[in-house]
Amino acid sequence: MSIFADPRWAEALGHLPDYLGSHVRVSVAALALGLLLSLPLAIISRRQPVLRGALLGLASIVQTVPGLALLALFYPLLLALAALSLSWFGFGFSAFGFLPAVLALALYSMLPVLRNTITGLQGVDAAILEAAQGVGMTPRQSLFTVELPLALPVMMAGIRTAAVWVIGTATLSTPIGQTSLGNYIFAGLQTQNWVFVLFGCLAAAVLALAVDQLLALIESGLRNRSRLRAALGGVGIAALVVATLVPTMMRAQTNYVVGAKTFTEQYVLSALMAQRLKAAGLSATTREGLGSNVIFEALASNDIDVYIDYSGTLWANQFHRTDIKPRQELLAELRTMLARQNITLSGELGFENAYALVMPRRRAEQLGIRTIADLASRAANMSIAGDYEFFSRPEWAALRRAYGLSFRGQRQMQPDFMYAAVASGEIDVIAGYTSDGLIAKYDLVALGDPRHAIPPYDAIVLLAPKRANDEALRKALAPLLGKIDIATMREANLRAAGNDAASSPDAVAQWLWEKLGKK
Amino acid sequence: MSPPLIAYANVSKTFDGTRVIAVDDVSLDVAEGEFVAIVGGSGSGKTTLLRLANRLIEADAGSITIEGDDVRSVDPILLRRRIGYVFQSGGLFPHLTVAGNIGITPKLLGTAPAEISARVDELLDLVRLDRAPYRDRLPHELSGGQRQRVGVARALAARPRIVLMDEPFGALDPLTRDALGDDFRELHGKLGLTTVMITHDMTEAILLADRIAVMRGGKLLAQGTPAELSESGDAYVGELLRTPRRQAERLGALLPREGAA
Numbered sequence: 095m096s097i098f099a100d101p102r103w104a105e106a107l108g109h110l111p112d113y114l115g116s117h118v119r120v121s122v123a124a125l126a127l128g129l130l131l132s133l134p135l136a137i138i139s140r141r142q143p144v145l146r147g148a149l150l151g152l153a154s155i156v157q158t159v160p161g162l163a164l165l166a167l168f169y170p171l172l173l174a175l176a177a178l179s180l181s182w183f184g185f186g187f188s189a190f191g192f193l194p195a196v197l198a199l200a201l202y203s204m205l206p207v208l209r210n211t212i213t214g215l216q217g218v219d220a221a222i223l224e225a226a227q228g229v230g231m232t233p234r235q236s237l238f239t240v241e242l243p244l245a246l247p248v249m250m251a252g253i254r255t256a257a258v259w260v261i262g263t264a265t266l267s268t269p270i271g272q273t274s275l276g277n278y279i280f281a282g283l284q285t286q287n288w289v290f291v292l293f294g295c296l297a298a299a300v301l302a303l304a305v306d307q308l309l310a311l312i313e314s315g316l317r318n319r320s321r322l323r324a325a326l327g328g329v330g331i332a333a334l335v336v337a338t339l340v341p342t343m344m345r346a347q348t349n350y351v352v353g354a355k356t357f358t359e360q361y362v363l364s365a366l367m368a369q370r371l372k373a374a375g376l377s378a379t380t381r382e383g384l385g386s387n388v389i390f391e392a393l394a395s396n397d398i399d400v401y402i403d404y405s406g407t408l409w410a411n412q413f414h415r416t417d418i419k420p421r422q423e424l425l426a427e428l429r430t431m432l433a434r435q436n437i438t439l440s441g442e443l444g445f446e447n448a449y450a451l452v453m454p455r456r457r458a459e460q461l462g463i464r465t466i467a468d469l470a471s472r473a474a475n476m477s478i479a480g481d482y483e484f485f486s487r488p489e490w491a492a493l494r495r496a497y498g499l500s501f502r503g504q505r506q507m508q509p510d511f512m513y514a515a516v517a518s519g520e521i522d523v524i525a526g527y528t529s530d531g532l533i534a535k536y537d538l539v540a541l542g543d544p545r546h547a548i549p550p551y552d553a554i555v556l557l558a559p560k561r562a563n564d565e566a567l568r569k570a571l572a573p574l575l576g577k578i579d580i581a582t583m584r585e586a587n588l589r590a591a592g593n594d595a596a597s598s599p600d601a602v603a604q605w606l607w608e609k610l611g612k613k
Numbered sequence: 614m615s616p617p618l619i620a621y622a623n624v625s626k627t628f629d630g631t632r633v634i635a636v637d638d639v640s641l642d643v644a645e646g647e648f649v650a651i652v653g654g655s656g657s658g659k660t661t662l663l664r665l666a667n668r669l670i671e672a673d674a675g676s677i678t679i680e681g682d683d684v685r686s687v688d689p690i691l692l693r694r695r696i697g698y699v700f701q702s703g704g705l706f707p708h709l710t711v712a713g714n715i716g717i718t719p720k721l722l723g724t725a726p727a728e729i730s731a732r733v734d735e736l737l738d739l740v741r742l743d744r745a746p747y748r749d750r751l752p753h754e755l756s757g758g759q760r761q762r763v764g765v766a767r768a769l770a771a772r773p774r775i776v777l778m779d780e781p782f783g784a785l786d787p788l789t790r791d792a793l794g795d796d797f798r799e800l801h802g803k804l805g806l807t808t809v810m811i812t813h814d815m816t817e818a819i820l821l822a823d824r825i826a827v828m829r830g831g832k833l834l835a836q837g838t839p840a841e842l843s844e845s846g847d848a849y850v851g852e853l854l855r856t857p858r859r860q861a862e863r864l865g866a867l868l869p870r871e872g873a874a
């Protein structure tokens with residue numbers, strides 16, 4: 095059987111018009127903006143060594159910032175600007191998705207264009223420049239009829255490099271809310287859907303290659319003064335843009351956008367909520383793979399309508415609280431604090447996705463470890479692994495304080511790999527998540543927390559300010575509230591971590607709904 | 614006598630602050646229709662002197678008048694469009710065809726394309742290049758001599774009265790150089806041009822120019838017809854004239870004219 099018989103290829107193909115379209119739009123806009131900025135800057139600075147050095151230096155520094163971080167940085171920056179503009183000029187704008195992605199990518203595209211344009215212009219023979227002046231050209235005529243045409247091959251090489259970079263890096267704009275081919279990759283990595291990962295990578299590569307070749311066609315047309323070739327290349331690019339715009343224009347406007355963070359459970363729950371909305375006759379889409387700080391701001395500014403967060407996460411990250419309160423008290427206080435931002439906490443789903451210290455069941459039994467208190471005396475000979483943020487979170491500090499924990503070594507790991515690592519004995523303890531399906535799969539145990547150092551992490555449904563009084567929405571989601579227990583969620587997560595067609599978020603959400611109905 | 618078409622009066626130019634005195638208090642008149650050669654060693658200020666005339670460089674002191682106008686009082690761009698300039702290595706635009714190069718100044722002046730095209734053909738005839746094979750070639754597809762012919766044609770395209778040439782034939786082999794020199798001298802007469810040509814070759818200057826100006830260290834050492842120069846008491850001028858003299862003597866001895874003996 096061919097691997098292409100896998101129904102997930104068809105599913106991936108179904109997303110293509112949307113993902114590819116958004117990807118092309120954000121890339122083309124970023125590249126256009128990048129060129130609009132870089133070309134004049136390069137031209138102005140070509141005879142000004144100080145400005146030139148400063149520009150190239152700045153662009154090089156931008157280049158050293160990892161793409162993901164650069165994109166992430168633009169979000170809070172724009173958020174602040176939007177707030178400023180709202181208070182000064184009375185209008186705000188969405189700092190979510192398209193705008194920050196375009197700005198960050200445009201900045202990213204500038205180095206090769208600046209560098210090659212400057213190099214190309216400087217490479218024009220001084221004797222030719224003198225001749226241009228001598229035959230009576232103005233500086234502008236010299237620039238356009240002599241210098242730019244002669245620098246063109248080098249400039250185009252830079253533009254092509256920039257185009258390939260932008261198209262590749264645009265896959266990282268998914269976490270700040272810009273739909274792109276990165277949606278395949280982020281979703282695929284999280285839900286172990288390698289078909290999606292492969293599909294996303296291939297699509298981005300083919301797109302980059304196609305644009306590169308079209309630009310090469312334009313370049314050769316300009317160089318050989320073949321209007322036909324230049325026009326063909328131009329028409330090709332234009333056709334690409336139009337082709338990706340049409341399906342988006344024709345797509346029905348959806349009313350509800352369901353957000354999801356970047357991990358499996360979130361993909362499943364957002365699919366579940368979208369299914370519920372659709373079943374209630376409301377139009378809904380999901381916006382997945384959003385960074386965990388981005389998603390809250392996106393909700394607060396009405397860019398998404400609803401998503402699931404966890405009480406302890408908001409408590410610590412959003413409200414910077416370091417004290418820990420009993421479950422109901424914390425929820426009540428959270429509800430009040432959220433209401434101040436006009437966000438509605440509409441209810442709990444019924445399970446917690448908390449951090450927990452996790453180790454293999456058999457080993458725990460052998461050592462007689464049942465709680466973190468038991469672990470403390472052995473920790474000095476053990477190693478611990480956590481996700482990228484765990485060790486800088488207040489929970490970790492609280493745990494160490496409460497139990498006097500001190501491990502032999504600590505490591506940061508991709509969450510998906512932690513469980514296998516602790517199961518194989520490579521790591522002694524991990525900071526896992528209580529709702530993770532892998533706990534059951536690898537026969538692990540979550541250690542008790544008798545001193546309540548870890549705050550409660552109830553899964554809660556949050557509604558955007560503009561949805562505060564939306565009865566239809568509340569009604570559609572009401573059947574989910576209080577219905578999903580930890581065992582059910584673990585099983586759903588385990589299913590979603592599988593590597594087959596039945597493990598797509600949509601399929602798992604469907605399964606979950608049926609399971610809830612039977613209760 | 615009619616007023617000079619080009620007049621330098623006490624012109625000086627220094628570079629790098631005052632460290633390099635490229636042109637030092639030079640006065641030189643060129644009458645209408647005259648062909649003047651500027652001769653001197655490398656670095657003696659010849660190119661600088663020429664570039665001052667169409668304001669590729671601005672003078673520090675003194676004044677320069679072209680066709681009666683002080684160059685400082687006219688727009689340098691317009692000034693350059695009415696003076697033909699031939700560059701040492703041709704200075705052709707490598708991305709433009711022969712026709713594109715020749716027609717560039719008329720194009721800048723807003724001449725109609727059809728008119729430019731006719732003018733290009735006329736100029737190709739004038740500099741003795743066949744229209745059909747050369748019109749659409751790029752500069753790198755031409756020989757050195759052909760390139761200089763195109764350079765001359767380009768300089769003449771906007772029908773200037775004045776042509777400035779910076780060692781136009783310097784990089785060519787002797788035969789080509791001779792042919793081009795003679796052809797240009799003929800054009801100079803036929804079109805009624807006023808020409809200033811830089812050369813480091815005294816023989817070429819003697820053979821082509823009406824008058825020769827000798828430069829050294831930025832100063833104008835001497836000027837006059839070849840006959841006048843040969844009377845000059847200046848040692849450097851004498852030294853410059855020695856080579857052509859000796860060549861003439863030797864050639865005379867080696868190649869006796871038929872029936873002269």
Ligand SMILES: Nc1ncnc2c1ncn2[C@@H]1O[C@H](COP(=O)(O)OP(=O)(O)O)[C@@H](O)[C@H]1O
Pocket residue numbers: 628629633634635653654655656657658659660661662
């Ligand atoms: N743009 C410039 N900047 C600095 N020095 C220059 C410049 N142009 C010419 N010079 C100097 O001026 C002097 C005369 O140069 P030039 O007129 O080119 O001499 P020539 O053409 O006789 O060889 C030389 O010493 C040269 O180095």
Ligand SMILES: [Mg+2]
Pocket residue numbers: 659660661779
């Ligand atoms: Mg010179």
